[in-house]
Amino acid sequence: MNWPYELQIGWRYTRAGRTGRRNGFISFISGVSMLGIALGVAALIIVLSVMNGFQKEVRDRMLAAIAHVEVVDTYGGALPDWRATTARARENPQVIGAAPFIAMQALIARGEDMRGAIVRGISPADEATVTEVAAQLRDTTLAKLTPGTWGIVLGVELARALGVREGDNVTIVAPGGQVTPAGVVPRLKQVTVVGTFDSGHYEYDSTLALIHLDDAARLFRLEGPSGVQLRLSDLHQAREVAASLAQQLGPEVSVRDWTRTNRNWFSAVQLEKRLMFIILTLIVAVAAFNLVSTLVMTVTDKRADIAILRTLGATPRSIMGIFMVQGALSGVIGTLSGVGLGLLVAFNIDVIVPAIERLLNTSFLPGSIYLISRMPSDPQWADILPITLISLVLAFLATLYPSWRASRVQPAEALRYE
Numbered sequence: 001m002n003w004p005y006e007l008q009i010g011w012r013y014t015r016a017g018r019t020g021r022r023n024g025f026i027s028f029i030s031g032v033s034m035l036g037i038a039l040g041v042a043a044l045i046i047v048l049s050v051m052n053g054f055q056k057e058v059r060d061r062m063l064a065a066i067a068h069v070e071v072v073d074t075y076g077g078a079l080p081d082w083r084a085t086t087a088r089a090r091e092n093p094q095v096i097g098a099a100p101f102i103a104m105q106a107l108i109a110r111g112e113d114m115r116g117a118i119v120r121g122i123s124p125a126d127e128a129t130v131t132e133v134a135a136q137l138r139d140t141t142l143a144k145l146t147p148g149t150w151g152i153v154l155g156v157e158l159a160r161a162l163g164v165r166e167g168d169n170v171t172i173v174a175p176g177g178q179v180t181p182a183g184v185v186p187r188l189k190q191v192t193v194v195g196t197f198d199s200g201h202y203e204y205d206s207t208l209a210l211i212h213l214d215d216a217a218r219l220f221r222l223e224g225p226s227g228v229q230l231r232l233s234d235l236h237q238a239r240e241v242a243a244s245l246a247q248q249l250g251p252e253v254s255v256r257d258w259t260r261t262n263r264n265w266f267s268a269v270q271l272e273k274r275l276m277f278i279i280l281t282l283i284v285a286v287a288a289f290n291l292v293s294t295l296v297m298t299v300t301d302k303r304a305d306i307a308i309l310r311t312l313g314a315t316p317r318s319i320m321g322i323f324m325v326q327g328a329l330s331g332v333i334g335t336l337s338g339v340g341l342g343l344l345v346a347f348n349i350d351v352i353v354p355a356i357e358r359l360l361n362t363s364f365l366p367g368s369i370y371l372i373s374r375m376p377s378d379p380q381w382a383d384i385l386p387i388t389l390i391s392l393v394l395a396f397l398a399t400l401y402p403s404w405r406a407s408r409v410q411p412a413e414a415l416r417y418e
Helices: 005-015 021-063 082-089 132-137 156-162 202-207 213-220 235-249 263-301 303-311 316-347 349-360 381-407 411-415
Strands: 069-073 095-110 113-122 151-155 169-180 183-197 208-212 227-232 253-257
Touching: 005 316, 021 263, 021 316, 021 349, 021 381, 069 235, 082 095, 082 227, 082 235, 095 156, 095 213, 113 156, 113 202, 113 213, 132 183, 151 156, 151 169, 151 202, 156 183, 156 202, 169 213, 183 213, 202 208, 208 213, 227 235, 235 253, 263 303, 263 316, 263 381, 303 316, 303 411, 316 349, 316 381
Parallel strands: 113 208, 151 183
Antiparallel strands: 069 227, 069 253, 095 113, 095 169, 095 227, 151 208, 169 183
């Protein structure tokens, strides 16, 4: 194939330079620049893949205990007609499960120990269509929640903090109070622990308690469910579905999706990802602009070649193109090598990290401290493509000044002392 001579000479300069002493040094600097770009790109891909993996693990465990979308009364009371609300919500094709609920903050006491908790009244059969935890416990623990028996299911961490097990009694201190001749006294109800659940998410395992919907209505003096939980076929569409339902159901109800109920956590994760992206991109930028020094030395070394090409009729634009090709090829080789290395590590991190742990006889993620005991990884093209493009653009920008200087070399001046 008859390639343009600018491309041929640029490629020759890229792969040459290992014979002479001066050329060997230039080649070494060029290799270091490509290695720096490759390591920077690989580090970006690996770090963002691990952060995506952590986010996915925590999100999945979070959504095992809560619904994708909640529809609640705007003023915090019972829904006027929760069955009609549920029927209208189910008209959305994304909705595949619905369950009524009551959720109130309360205190749960056992002797002198007292813990704040969210007491959620549920219908066990309907709840199993909404959350994974309820689906797993539907025929066992949740089957023991029957109206009037005043049973309660505690998160495993909450039960551990209170020091209770199945069959023990705890006391729910409901918000508000009741007026008596002696004054306002808190409303107390003794309930029996019928089981525990373990969602794998500490926040819910330590603050969530489940009782039957009818018992919750009596305890909190509500006429019916305060809201309806919805499960979607695609959890990533939760925000769009919530906006659609808010318009459909009107101002009497408030619709919130899982990304908004956990807004602070997800905002913190996104901010951390952006900061890590910026910091690691600076590493790629430093490596890319090392190409400037490589090309400047190459231009100085090739002044005679440039002069000869100019006398043979090469234009300044062609000379500039030769050195831009050389720098761009270095950037492409470094970037593609970094993408390959980053993806290799990201897809095999579940093998690499345990091997390092065995070698160092340590554990990076102790199960007793962290939610998960293995290093997760979730490479996403939405991260990889911008990383690749930014690296290539930085490498291209680094070639502009040295290439322009090469195009300004005067043949007579360059050949005067040759």
